[in-house]
Amino acid sequence: MTNTQLTHIQIDNYGPWTVTPEPRREMDLQTLQSRLFADLAQFVGNRGGYVFFTRFDNMVAVTNGLDRTDHELLQESVGNRYPVTLSLGVGVDEIPVEALETATAGVQAAGSAQDAERTEVLAGEFHTGQAADDLHIAHFDVDDATGKYTDRLNEFDTFIQIEQGYAALMRYMREEHGALSFFVGGDNIIAVCPELSPATYQAAIDAVEAEVGVELKVGVGTAPSPHEAGFAAKHALEDCRHRGTAVEFAATDSPTLSTD
Structure with missing residues (x-):
């Protein structure tokens, strides 16, 4: 749970x-x-x-x-x-x-x-549930932010693009799923989420691109502690980069969703 x-x-x-x-x-x-x-x-x-x-x-x-x-x-x-x-x-x-x-x-x-x-x-009150309880961390980043923005635009215009993507994702995830998304520097956003499917994450990515034109990818991790879940999410995000996909779950989580 x-x-x-x-x-x-x-x-x-x-x-x-x-x-x-x-x-x-x-x-x-x-x-x-x-x-x-x-x-x-x-x-x-x-x-x-x-x-x-x-x-x-x-x-x-x-x-x-x-x-x-x-x-x-x-x-x-x-x-x-x-x-x-x-x-x-x-x-x-x-x-x-x-x-x-x-x-x-x-x-x-x-x-x-x-x-x-x-x-x-x-x-x-503090969580006193079973050790098997878990939480879900999603690590988003902007697809090829360096090539599209950092190496082409001045820093302020790059910042505008990244912040627009963050704002759109933050609103969508909060309004649609009760998830909380936080900008953590560079082009990275970490979201604390309820249990969601790969298709649900893909829908969020599609919504952000449709609204502000910023393309995202995301790795998702599940574990009892934020550190463990977040570290799994970082590895899943690396899988996105290697496989050319937009959504990847850590190996012990749900199946991946390919963009192919």
């Missing part, structure tokens, strides 16, 4: 802090955000999870395998080393967006993101 545990990470009272006692230098804020993300990625990644930066003051983590103690330790570590604190909401569901809704509701119920009295909330 598929169960995804998601953690909504929100910096407490961040907006007011950035302008108190007066507006702070933007590059100082960017440095803090990037260092905080790096520390969160290392902490969660060392425990087999994934973190995605979304808006930086809010982040989303796939935390299958992390329990309440891990989350408390994360809050303590950040509180000891940064001038800001974190509130965390946790949700579990077969549909990723439903897990995130639960996680977010737990944080919101404790107070506003700009409430100075709300600090280090830890809300929600």
